[in-house]
Amino acid sequence: MQNNILELSSITKKFPGVLALDKVNFKLREGEVHALVGENGAGKSTLIKVISGVHKRDGGDIKYKGQNINIKGPKHSRNLGISVIYQEFNLVPYLSIAENIFLGRENMKGKAVIDKKDMYQKSKKILEDLGIHIDPKTNIADLGVAMQQMVEIAKAISMDSDIIIMDEPTAALGDNEIEELFKTIENLKEKGISIIYISHRLKELWEVADRVTVFRDGRYIATHPISTTDKDMLIKEMVGRELKEQFPPRNVEIGEEILKVENLNSNDFLKDISFSLRKGEILGFAGLVGSGRTEIMRCIFGADKRDTGEIKINNKKKNIQNPQDAIEAGIGFITEDRKKQGLVLVRSVKENISLTDLSQVMDGIILKDNKDKKLAREYIDKLNIKTPGEEQEVRYLSGGNQQKVVLAKWLIKNAKILIFDEPTRGIDVGAKKEVYSLMNELAGQGVGIIMISSELPEILGMSDRVLVMNHGEIAGKLDIEEANQENILNLATKE
Amino acid sequence: MELLKKIRDSLGKEFGALTGLILLSVIMSLATPYFLSFTNLMNILRQSSLIAIAAAGMTFVIITGGIDLSVGSVLSLSSCLTAGMMVSLGWNIWIAVLLGLIIGALLGILNGVFITRIPLPPFISTLGMMGVARGLSFVYTQGAPIYGLPDSFKYLGAGMVGPIPFPAILMVIIYLISYFLLNKTKIGRYSYALGGNEEAAILSGINTKKYKTIVYGLTGLFSAVSGMILAARLDAATSVAGDGFELDVIAAVVIGGTSLSGGRGKIVGSLIGALIMGVVRNGLNLLLVSSHWQRVILGLIILLAVTVDVVRKQSSEDQDGTLSSFVANLRS
Numbered sequence: 148m149q150n151n152i153l154e155l156s157s158i159t160k161k162f163p164g165v166l167a168l169d170k171v172n173f174k175l176r177e178g179e180v181h182a183l184v185g186e187n188g189a190g191k192s193t194l195i196k197v198i199s200g201v202h203k204r205d206g207g208d209i210k211y212k213g214q215n216i217n218i219k220g221p222k223h224s225r226n227l228g229i230s231v232i233y234q235e236f237n238l239v240p241y242l243s244i245a246e247n248i249f250l251g252r253e254n255m256k257g258k259a260v261i262d263k264k265d266m267y268q269k270s271k272k273i274l275e276d277l278g279i280h281i282d283p284k285t286n287i288a289d290l291g292v293a294m295q296q297m298v299e300i301a302k303a304i305s306m307d308s309d310i311i312i313m314d315e316p317t318a319a320l321g322d323n324e325i326e327e328l329f330k331t332i333e334n335l336k337e338k339g340i341s342i343i344y345i346s347h348r349l350k351e352l353w354e355v356a357d358r359v360t361v362f363r364d365g366r367y368i369a370t371h372p373i374s375t376t377d378k379d380m381l382i383k384e385m386v387g388r389e390l391k392e393q394f395p396p397r398n399v400e401i402g403e404e405i406l407k408v409e410n411l412n413s414n415d416f417l418k419d420i421s422f423s424l425r426k427g428e429i430l431g432f433a434g435l436v437g438s439g440r441t442e443i444m445r446c447i448f449g450a451d452k453r454d455t456g457e458i459k460i461n462n463k464k465k466n467i468q469n470p471q472d473a474i475e476a477g478i479g480f481i482t483e484d485r486k487k488q489g490l491v492l493v494r495s496v497k498e499n500i501s502l503t504d505l506s507q508v509m510d511g512i513i514l515k516d517n518k519d520k521k522l523a524r525e526y527i528d529k530l531n532i533k534t535p536g537e538e539q540e541v542r543y544l545s546g547g548n549q550q551k552v553v554l555a556k557w558l559i560k561n562a563k564i565l566i567f568d569e570p571t572r573g574i575d576v577g578a579k580k581e582v583y584s585l586m587n588e589l590a591g592q593g594v595g596i597i598m599i600s601s602e603l604p605e606i607l608g609m610s611d612r613v614l615v616m617n618h619g620e621i622a623g624k625l626d627i628e629e630a631n632q633e634n635i636l637n638l639a640t641k642e
Numbered sequence: 643m644e645l646l647k648k649i650r651d652s653l654g655k656e657f658g659a660l661t662g663l664i665l666l667s668v669i670m671s672l673a674t675p676y677f678l679s680f681t682n683l684m685n686i687l688r689q690s691s692l693i694a695i696a697a698a699g700m701t702f703v704i705i706t707g708g709i710d711l712s713v714g715s716v717l718s719l720s721s722c723l724t725a726g727m728m729v730s731l732g733w734n735i736w737i738a739v740l741l742g743l744i745i746g747a748l749l750g751i752l753n754g755v756f757i758t759r760i761p762l763p764p765f766i767s768t769l770g771m772m773g774v775a776r777g778l779s780f781v782y783t784q785g786a787p788i789y790g791l792p793d794s795f796k797y798l799g800a801g802m803v804g805p806i807p808f809p810a811i812l813m814v815i816i817y818l819i820s821y822f823l824l825n826k827t828k829i830g831r832y833s834y835a836l837g838g839n840e841e842a843a844i845l846s847g848i849n850t851k852k853y854k855t856i857v858y859g860l861t862g863l864f865s866a867v868s869g870m871i872l873a874a875r876l877d878a879a880t881s882v883a884g885d886g887f888e889l890d891v892i893a894a895v896v897i898g899g900t901s902l903s904g905g906r907g908k909i910v911g912s913l914i915g916a917l918i919m920g921v922v923r924n925g926l927n928l929l930l931v932s933s934h935w936q937r938v939i940l941g942l943i944i945l946l947a948v949t950v951d952v953v954r955k956q957s958s959e960d961q962d963g964t965l966s967s968f969v970a971n972l973r974s
Binding site: 448450469470471473474475480482487488489490491492493494498502503505509512513514556 | 825826827828831834835838839841842843844845846847848849905906
């Protein structure tokens with residue numbers, strides 16, 4: 148039996164309103180590839196951040212190379228020999244490979260001059276050890292994604308890392324590149340480096356991993372040698388929770404077709420997307436992050452260009468070129484990232500709410516402050532937005548209340564089609580329930596709702612029909628009666 | 643104290659700038675007996691009006707998160723062309739002035755078009771326009787001032803309405819209009835929104851290109867107004883007029899508390915900012931401080947004004963405990 152290089156026991160991490168890690172255990176052996184799997188929000192990323200020192204743990208012990216340690220920050224963890232390769236690389240595009248590998252740790256000739264020759268030689272050696280023959284003077288900007296990833300790995304090796312953590316390393320790679328990566332990982336293993344491997348693509352685990360640990364809802368579920376388990380078993384463990392009664396019942400007569408999208412293609416990614424939406428219906432869009440769900444909605448809303456594709460609203464063809472056209476046609480878009488796309492954080496609740504339709508608070512060309520305030524107060528009451536007043540800047544509100552301000556923006560517009568992109572991400576349970584009730588109420592009024600969600604219970608609890616996306620294509624359409632977590636995950640992850 | 647708090651609340655961010663203005667005025671009137679005379683105060687208003695008027699437009703631009711470096715060049719080109727129409731071509735003054743203003747507005751709109759359609763960063767687009775307009779001004783005048791402007795035109799710069807200089811009246815009118823546009827119309831509301839978060843503004847269905855273009859057009863127009871006043875006061879239009887003007891105008895807006903990162907700011911602040919600069923220049927002149935030292939002192943005032951603003955904002959956020967909740971929100 149090999150030694151454990153890293154042992155985590157009873158790790159707990161709390162965020163306001165959420166217990167992100169609940170007494171989690173995790174053991175990593177020397178020279179093994181250990182996969183970490185779980186749904187979004189299961190606690191994988193949080194655990195990584197605790198190990199790499201980004202988050203401080205609230206409880207539990209970390210044992211590294213047999214010693215109890217206290218990781219003080221990212222730099223400390225790097226010095227200990229723990230490197231993380233995130234999905235977003237930390238590379239400077241207009242510096243060379245070698246300069247990136249040794250960034251911040253340059254070898255010096257004397258006090259002020261960087262020893263470039265030495266740097267290039269060392270880089271070349273590391274790269275060649277990895278089986279890569281490339282001039283280390285090449286700029287990062289001239290490299291493809293796969294090669295950039297190799298540079299990150301080289302960087303980790305140059306720091307004498309004993310543990311390398313890879314967060315979704317195959318997400319942006321093609322098949323050949325994935326094969327190359329797996330060879331490199333094999334190579335690292337032979338050097339005795341331990342790897343924590345996070346992936347949503349379950350199938351590849353049998354090619355690369357030695358053991359797998361499953362997390363669910365911030366809790367440790369199980370660890371298996373990869374050969375003793377299979378995909379179905381992992382999926383069961385990942386989703387194994389009971390559907391709680393958090394979804395208020397809905398009793399809505401589903402009406403005629405309100406939106407029809409035909410043969411939407413865009414950007415060599417979205418392929419042949421066709422679907423329809425009816426009045427009073429909630430259509431769930433499931434799929435992995437990056438499977439193309441948001442991209443479809445941005446095309447429909449005119450925020451991104453589409454190559455082909457027809458959009459019909461109430462059976463009439465609409466030529467939507469920009470968000471103004473979409474709003475004109477009766478579509479509202481509650482975006483995924485409320486801070487970046489939904490709200491003007493430095494302006495007031497009042498100004499944010501009336502932004503989609505100033506004409507309601509105007510007389511001729513003049514903004515009427517009393518109308519503006521009245522409208523804001525109406526929705527603050529209606530949606531139970533907790534704010535000291537309508538003049539409060541929205542950046543001071545909590546996530547759930549910010550989300551309600553975004554909802555209010557579109558409610559004042561009386562949109563007939565509402566797109567909810569991850570409507571409950573990062574908001575607490577109480578606010579979630581309010582959002583669900585509101586969606587039901589809107590459906591009851593005949594609004595057609597599209598809901599993108601990465602939380603399967605939410606998809607199953609709220610939708611009338613489920614559409615599963617996979618790599619820019621519709622992998623399946625399921626009626627709610629036939630949909631369950633297993634068949635959705637299967638469609639979403641099949642290659 | 644009660645009253646002070648009321649004033650403070652109603653003025654918000656301008657409170658700091660207004661306090662500064664009053665403080666500086668008190669210091670100047672103690673330092674020199676000539677400062678606090680009616681004639682001198684009117685003189686300050688007249689001198690401040692040039693920067694203040696262009697600063698009204700610049701406030702809109704900076705609120706949208708942009709910048710306009712071409713205001714000084716636009717001032718020069720529009721005033722030289724207007725002077726040329728009056729002096730060389732003998733056109734009617736009012737037609738010449740109107741055309742000059744239109745030229746200013748068009749130059750601004752052109753900035754807006756480059757910024758929204760190509761799209762170029764505002765800094766680059768207006769830097770280019772700064773060179774082009776200045777250069778055209780030299781080309782047109784061949785570097786020589788245009789003298790002999792009609793008397794009725796000179797009224798724009800030197801005229802008095804009762805005891806008050808005409809440019810000061812014009813300044814007040816422009817600030818009333820700007821206040822209205824910024825606070826009571828779509829132009830202002832959308833400027834704040836797109837300066838605060840352009841992506842959110844676009845996704846809320848706002849035609850951000852249109853409103854950005856309007857805002858640069860407005861700045862061009864107001865710069866041309868300043869150009870008319872300057873030419874009228876000097877009785878000459880020159881290609882070198884308004885050299886370095888853009889920095890004074892930006893300084894006035896920044897001293898007035900408008901944030902260069904966009905989304906926040908008030909029009910009254912820019913007026914106060916311009917008056918602060920006017921008071922300092924005037925007072926230092928009266929005290930016979932050399933213009934070289936004046937530059938140093940004005941530079942320090944800009945640093946001080948922004949520092950006070952930054953520190954005040956931090957401390958008020960800490961007191962409410964909102965800064966920490968804001969950070970917590972960001973993390974979630």
